Amino acid sequence: xxxxxxxxxxxxxxxxxxxxxxxxxxxxxxxxxxxxxxxxxxxxxxxxxxxxxxxxxxxxxxxxxxxxxxxxxxxxxxxxxxxxxxxxxxxxxxxxxxxxxxxxxxxxxxxxxxxxxxxxxxxxxxxxxxxxxxxxxxxxxxxxxxxxxxxxxxxxxxxxxxxxxxxxxxxxxxxxxxxxxxxxxxxxxxxxxxxxxxxxxxxxxxxxxxxxxxxxxxxxxxxxxxxxxxxxxxxxxxxxxxxxxxxxxxxxxxxxxxxxxxxxxxxxxxxxxxxxxxxxxxxxxxxxxxxxxxxxxxxxxxxxxxxxxxxxxxxxxxxxxxx
Amino acid sequence: xxxxxxxxxxxxxxxxxxxxxxxxxxxxxxxxxxxxxxxxxxxxxxxxxxxxxxxxxxxxxxxxxxxxxxxxxxxxxxxxxxxxxxxxxxxxxxxxxxxxxxxxxxxxxxxxxxxxxxxxxxxxxxxxxxxxxxxxxxxxxxxxxxxxxxxxxxxxxxxxxxxxxxxxxxxxxxxxxxxxxxxxxxxxxxxxxxxxxxxxxxxxxxxxxxxxxxxxxxxxxxxxxxxxxxxxxxxxxxxxxxxxxxxxxxxxxxxxxx
Numbered sequence: 401x402x403x404x405x406x407x408x409x410x411x412x413x414x415x416x417x418x419x420x421x422x423x424x425x426x427x428x429x430x431x432x433x434x435x436x437x438x439x440x441x442x443x444x445x446x447x448x449x450x451x452x453x454x455x456x457x458x459x460x461x462x463x464x465x466x467x468x469x470x471x472x473x474x475x476x477x478x479x480x481x482x483x484x485x486x487x488x489x490x491x492x493x494x495x496x497x498x499x500x501x502x503x504x505x506x507x508x509x510x511x512x513x514x515x516x517x518x519x520x521x522x523x524x525x526x527x528x529x530x531x532x533x534x535x536x537x538x539x540x541x542x543x544x545x546x547x548x549x550x551x552x553x554x555x556x557x558x559x560x561x562x563x564x565x566x567x568x569x570x571x572x573x574x575x576x577x578x579x580x581x582x583x584x585x586x587x588x589x590x591x592x593x594x595x596x597x598x599x600x601x602x603x604x605x606x607x608x609x610x611x612x613x614x615x616x617x618x619x620x621x622x623x624x625x626x627x628x629x630x631x632x633x634x635x636x637x638x639x640x641x642x643x644x645x646x647x648x649x650x651x652x653x654x655x656x657x658x659x660x661x662x663x664x665x666x667x668x669x670x671x672x673x674x675x676x677x678x679x680x681x682x683x684x685x686x687x688x689x690x691x692x693x694x695x696x697x698x699x700x701x702x703x704x705x706x707x708x709x710x711x712x713x714x715x716x717x718x719x720x721x722x723x
Numbered sequence: 724x725x726x727x728x729x730x731x732x733x734x735x736x737x738x739x740x741x742x743x744x745x746x747x748x749x750x751x752x753x754x755x756x757x758x759x760x761x762x763x764x765x766x767x768x769x770x771x772x773x774x775x776x777x778x779x780x781x782x783x784x785x786x787x788x789x790x791x792x793x794x795x796x797x798x799x800x801x802x803x804x805x806x807x808x809x810x811x812x813x814x815x816x817x818x819x820x821x822x823x824x825x826x827x828x829x830x831x832x833x834x835x836x837x838x839x840x841x842x843x844x845x846x847x848x849x850x851x852x853x854x855x856x857x858x859x860x861x862x863x864x865x866x867x868x869x870x871x872x873x874x875x876x877x878x879x880x881x882x883x884x885x886x887x888x889x890x891x892x893x894x895x896x897x898x899x900x901x902x903x904x905x906x907x908x909x910x911x912x913x914x915x916x917x918x919x920x921x922x923x924x925x926x927x928x929x930x931x932x933x934x935x936x937x938x939x940x941x942x943x944x945x946x947x948x949x950x951x952x953x954x955x956x957x958x959x960x961x962x963x964x965x966x967x968x969x970x971x972x973x974x975x976x977x978x979x980x981x
């Protein structure tokens with residue numbers, strides 16, 4: 401049976417949601433091992449087991465939390481050498497990308513990014529990745545010896561607990577972490593709080609782009625979102641322009657969301673953005689440019705001026721809720 | 724302060740990308756090729772650092788001979804010289820070969836910082852900068868929206884899920900920048916003229932000691948299939964004639980959102 405490892409990112413001992421998705425996929429592919437690193441990692445073992453990890457490697461050194469990528473790469477390289485798995489999967493997250501990319505250079509093995517699915521294929525793996533904003537599905541097969549490294553996009557798999565999960569075998573590692581080399585150290589973390597539901601979990605998302613014209617026009621999005629119980633998101637153009645903090649960004653370099661309803665306001669629908677939201681069940685778009693690519697995805701598209709329509713929409717929603 | 728900036732020439736991202744159904748490779752014929760817009764921010768970041776201090780910006784790329792145009796664009800913005808790694812054997816390289824070729828080509832260069840975009844706009848895997856850092860044994864400061872250099876260190880604001888982290892590394896280091904880090908300058912006519920006389924060194928795999936170790940000879944993966952994704956069912960597109968908001972509200976009601 402193939403050995404499949406999951407890089408299990410945890411925050412204070414809680415696995416990130418993508419980790420449970422990775423485990424759900426991993427256990428369908430082979431005997432699953434999770435590697436959880438950093439302070440509090442031991443607390444995550446039970447949950448990791450519940451989602452299919454038979455073995456959990458734990459290392460609680462604070463360097464895994466406070467230094468970017470390299471301590472995890474050193475440890476994974478050592479573990480892989482000792483007991484090579486066939487596949488190591490990572491979430492396509494900020495840290496997952498750094499760790500997987502560095503590890504691929506260290507091991508000289510295949511790295512496939514942006515994946516949404518993996519299947520066993522003739523002794524290797526068929527990895528599906530969307531290209532061009534998801535309009536094309538490309539299947540790639542690793543052809544190197546040694547474990548293939550695959551980065552899976554968040555929300556590509558629906559996380560489900562394993563039907564018959566026993567307690568995982570926990571291997572606690574204590575080997576020293578080398579911090580003598582030049583390293584990228586985290587000095588402090590800044591949290592940008594948003595009101596309302598979290599983007600990742602929201603059933604309804606109201607999202608704004610450059611078409612809003614100015615940062616203060618996001619106020620009407622906040623208002624609409626409050627009426628709908630929605631979270632507010634933004635395109636990269638808007639975040640790059642400094643109108644909204646990073647934590648609002650939806651797309652390739654931001655968050656992947658899968659709400660029931662996605663309302664795109666003044667968003668053109670560049671591939672960078674659509675790859676992060678095209679999994680929404682229903683998409684509503686308002687944009688003044690009838691040629692905007694977002695209309696190709698929209699279930700309902702309104703060609704018009706967001707500055708006019710959104711305030712009217714807020715009134716419409718209010719009056720209907722009142723009934 | 725000397726800065727190396729890695730750039731990539733890509734098909735114009737405003738034109739829809741196509742894959743050749745036979746070779747499963749990006750169609751580059753008949754498509755305008757441009758300096759990746761994400762890389763313009765990397766060039767800008769490099770220029771701002773050397774303008775504050777003394778030093779030079781060297782632009783490096785790997786690609787076919789015509790990728791020299793992307794380097795010239797960066798030179799027109801103000802970069803000082805270019806290096807193009809070009810070799811028929813590098814055609815269809817994967818990320819790790821690209822990283823190896825760049826790592827080998829910059830051996831012997833003196834630099835304090837290597838700046839890259841976070842990912843190419845066409846491929847979007849974003850693997851090369853981290854692979855390059857690993858091959859060179861350097862720290863990587865990734866997803867930077869803000870970059871400051873001083874006292875032999877680089878400090879960035881690094882994008883996270885719920886905000887940003889302030890991260891620091893000693894020089895030399897590799898930094899990847901997001902589009903939010905700066906407004907990239909537009910080349911002036913004078914810059915375009917000057918760029919024509921700036922040096923662009925072209926090197927092949929044997930020049931950098933990598934013959935047989937990168938490109939086709941070192942492929943780690945193979946694209947076996949490319950099929951159009953199931954398109955979303957065509958929706959209804961209406962023009963706002965004063966009833967746009969009502970249409971949206973009706974639809975939200977239908978969806979039981981309100």
